[in-house]
Amino acid sequence: MELVHILLKKTIKYLKKRCMLLDPWPPNSPDLNPIENLWSIMDKRLENRRPDNEENFIQILKEFWDSITWELLENLILSMNKRIQLVINRDGHSINGFY
Template sequence: MEDGAPVYGSYIARDCREDHGLPKLEWPAQSPDLNPIENLWKQMKDRVQNKFKQGMKLEHLEPIFRQTWADIPIESINALIESIPHRLEDLNAKKFKSTRY
């Protein structure tokens, strides 16, 4: 999927896509992201940033990520999944333009 970002117009990207027989799928710029995993990644990022201390070594991040992932309640994940019909309704109401998601 390509959203019109300049990087996709480079000859390197075009040649790679052609060499591998990949079709070019146009995607509107600023399109709504309906994938609930994006919300989950944001939660992860916020939680990890709260635990990460200045000067901490990168090797200390893995246990922080693992524990942060384990600490996310299954109810939060289920709520994101259950939000999909509402996301689609909102998208339809906005005539497929940006939504609150």
């Protein structure tokens, strides 16, 4: 167990030295999680769809999932630098409404 602790400390030290954004990175920030951003997009696209049963609900979700393009996913990834900077500028507070 001690070896794991030592390796973890060395890894954190290395990352802090090599990745300057790591120090101010807020823990557990949904603003910096691409899948959370995808859920938000899904929520907006589906807000007016009203399934009348579970089968219809599952079909609507499948349709959305099938409509996700590689371009959308790439844009979520490419937006990370801007999102990181916004979160840093807001001292770790949510960027909801700022992006």
